[in-house]
Amino acid sequence: MSAAGLSIAVVGAGAVGCYYGFLLARAGHAVTLIGRPALVEAVRAKGLVREDATGTASVAVRATTAAEGVVGADLVLVCVKSDDTEAAGAMIAPHLGPSASVLSLQNGVDNAERLATVLGRPVVPVAVYVATEMLGPGHVLHNGRGDLIVGASAASAQIAAAFTAAGIPTAVSERALDALWGKLILNCAYNALSALTQLPYGRLVQGEGVIASMTDVVRECVTVADAAGVSVAPDILDRVLDLSITMADQRSSTAQDLARGRRSEIDHLNGYVVRKGAELGIPVPANRMLHTLVRLAEAQSVV
Numbered sequence: 385m386s387a388a389g390l391s392i393a394v395v396g397a398g399a400v401g402c403y404y405g406f407l408l409a410r411a412g413h414a415v416t417l418i419g420r421p422a423l424v425e426a427v428r429a430k431g432l433v434r435e436d437a438t439g440t441a442s443v444a445v446r447a448t449t450a451a452e453g454v455v456g457a458d459l460v461l462v463c464v465k466s467d468d469t470e471a472a473g474a475m476i477a478p479h480l481g482p483s484a485s486v487l488s489l490q491n492g493v494d495n496a497e498r499l500a501t502v503l504g505r506p507v508v509p510v511a512v513y514v515a516t517e518m519l520g521p522g523h524v525l526h527n528g529r530g531d532l533i534v535g536a537s538a539a540s541a542q543i544a545a546a547f548t549a550a551g552i553p554t555a556v557s558e559r560a561l562d563a564l565w566g567k568l569i570l571n572c573a574y575n576a577l578s579a580l581t582q583l584p585y586g587r588l589v590q591g592e593g594v595i596a597s598m599t600d601v602v603r604e605c606v607t608v609a610d611a612a613g614v615s616v617a618p619d620i621l622d623r624v625l626d627l628s629i630t631m632a633d634q635r636s637s638t639a640q641d642l643a644r645g646r647r648s649e650i651d652h653l654n655g656y657v658v659r660k661g662a663e664l665g666i667p668v669p670a671n672r673m674l675h676t677l678v679r680l681a682e683a684q685s686v687v
């Protein structure tokens with residue numbers, strides 16, 4: 385794979401896929417977005433639009449609803465929500481070229497592994513540190529950051545070089561899974577509580593017992609991670625609590641999903657810790673309760 389002029393397919397053209405698709409297309413790579421019909425129609429009509437605090441810009445990209453969009457791709461970026469991983473994998477599997485590198489740009493810690501099982505080939509896990517949302521089909525709002533930690537593979541150094549040249553700060557790490565676990569623990573501490581209360585993090589942590597409850601959640605997650613052979617940063621609790629200051633006005637993606645009547649990724653956040661805890665014989669009552677409460681709330685709100 386040469387780092388110049390890559391052919392890149394984005395599977396799941398939502399907030400993450402459109403943001404990285406925009407930067408890679410702007411850098412001159414041939415990007416194909418695979419998304420829903422409304423996205424395809426909008427992108428064909430007015431290009432892929434990226435908005436941020438500095439302004440709005442658009443770039444021409446190919447867009448299709450068809451899985452054949454991955455044909456000939458050097459790189460395939462899978463950017464669907466965690467519940468859609470297997471379906472997206474099954475859709476693209478017959479069309480992937482033998483030398484294509486497949487990357488999972490998703491939250492949760494087991495998407496790359498689940499995708500690899502469906503595809504029958506390795507998938508590179510990527511920890512994604514960005515805040516983006518869709519304002520409409522083909523119109524992505526960038527709220528901050530954008531850096532990536534890409535797992536190690538034969539192609540990872542070249543991928544990181546191409547991404548960095550495109551304005552995406554990218555590091556390669558043998559320990560990308562540790563980074564994903566760090567993110568998972570943040571998600572386990574905040575997402576459900578923010579969803580159930582619809583509160584932003586700054587106000588959330590002021591609630592009675594909230595910090596103590598988050599501490600219980602984090603301790604359970606760390607115990608499970610340790611037993612699973614994952615190295616979590618020793619100061620993870622401080623990092624978790626810092627988020628209430630650095631993202632004081634943010635509501636979790638789970639809160640946003642519930643508010644929109646959409647199913648959330650909670651089964652892959654606290655729900656994952658519950659499953660992994662059961663597998664390893666570790667009780668995780670705080671995570672179990674949060675998972676159960678969000679599933680109950682989803683049952684009331686998902687349309």
Ligand SMILES: NC(=O)C1=CN([C@@H]2O[C@H](COP(=O)(O)OP(=O)(O)OC[C@H]3O[C@@H](n4cnc5c(N)ncnc54)[C@H](OP(=O)(O)O)[C@@H]3O)[C@@H](O)[C@H]2O)C=CC1
Nearest residue numbers: 396397398399400419463464465468490491512514515516
């Ligand atoms: N948004 C963010 O700032 C961040 C998100 N993440 C993670 O990145 C992942 C993606 O999140 P995000 O981009 O926000 O999610 P979005 O819901 O915005 O994007 C996913 C898109 O993929 C579409 N899709 C799903 N399955 C298919 C398919 N088979 N074919 C074509 N399109 C499909 C969805 O359509 P539909 O909705 O109709 O199903 C949706 O438009 C998640 O794991 C999330 O946790 C990580 C860091 C930050």
Ligand SMILES: CC(C)(CO)C(=O)C(=O)O
Nearest residue numbers: 570571574634635636637
């Ligand atoms: C880090 C955090 C908690 C930021 O909102 C997030 O990833 C999410 O909302 O899903």
